[in-house]
Amino acid sequence: MPPRPSVGRSSFAVAMKDYTFIRPGIAVSISAATLVAALIIGLLLIQSLSHASTTVNRGASASQQLHGYSAAYEVWYQMATSNDPAYKRPEAMSQREAIRERLRTQLSRLSKTLPDSGDQEQVRTILQGLAATDAATSTAARQAMTVLLGTQDRNLFDAAETSQRGVLLAAVLLALTIVAAGLLIVPMAFLYIRYKRGATIEVKV
Numbered sequence: 001m002p003p004r005p006s007v008g009r010s011s012f013a014v015a016m017k018d019y020t021f022i023r024p025g026i027a028v029s030i031s032a033a034t035l036v037a038a039l040i041i042g043l044l045l046i047q048s049l050s051h052a053s054t055t056v057n058r059g060a061s062a063s064q065q066l067h068g069y070s071a072a073y074e075v076w077y078q079m080a081t082s083n084d085p086a087y088k089r090p091e092a093m094s095q096r097e098a099i100r101e102r103l104r105t106q107l108s109r110l111s112k113t114l115p116d117s118g119d120q121e122q123v124r125t126i127l128q129g130l131a132a133t134d135a136a137t138s139t140a141a142r143q144a145m146t147v148l149l150g151t152q153d154r155n156l157f158d159a160a161e162t163s164q165r166g167v168l169l170a171a172v173l174l175a176l177t178i179v180a181a182g183l184l185i186v187p188m189a190f191l192y193i194r195y196k197r198g199a200t201i202e203v204k205v
Contacts, residue, residue, distance in 0.1 A: 031180040038176040045169040052162040058113075063152040065110060069103060070145045073126070076100050080133050100130050122148050 079087050079096040086092060104127060111123040122144040129141020 034176045034180040038173050038180070041169055041173045041176065045166055045173060048162055048166045048169065052159045052166065056156060056159045058155070060156065062110065062113075063149065063156070065106070066145065066149050066152060069106060069110075069126075070149070072099055072103055073129070073141065073145065076103065076130070077133065077138060103130055116151070119148060119151055 076096060076099045079092065079099070087096070107123050107127055107130075111120050114120050114123070125144035126141045126148075129137050129144075132138075
């Protein structure tokens with residue numbers, strides 16, 4: 001059979017003959033592996049930061065609301081238990097009832113947004129405190145409010161830790177990208193551009 005005609009090598013293939021760092025096939029394999037790892041870590045980073053952002057927004061909002069509810073509860077309790085004649089006037093009693101009803105509505109709405117059944121139970125304890133003014137029930141309501149505030153603060157700390165892990169993932173992602181670029185993409189691009197510039201000079205000459 002007649003010999004097969006030789007196929008001309010592309011300019012990129014010609015340029016790669018000067019790539020002497022490691023074998024091009026090994027370089028391509030390593031770069032591909034690092035880019036796949038970078039893609040996976042990037043997806044994990046997006047998921048982690050998204051979860052942290054959602055937790056922070058929900059926790060900060062709930063914490064702010066609970067601080068307001070705690071202050072309103074103390075005002076209501078003071079008005080309901082005080083012997084000051086000023087709190088016995090009709091307008092004061094009407095204001096006291098308005099505070100209680102508003103707190104009931106707000107706490108009931110908050111309970112529906114809390115995913116944890118334990119937190120929902122704490123809200124029910126606070127609602128019981130709004131229905132009675134005895135010392136035991138009021139103490140339990142205050143403790144429940146403190147527990148809820150602690151839960152939301154803990155959620156914020158957890159979100160902060162997640163953000164810190166996100167920074168670590170971002171550093172790993174950057175390192176993998178640098179490895180892939182420094183090992184293959186940048187050297188090959190440099191060699192190819194140098195080859196093309198040399199070929200252009202030869203043509204002009």
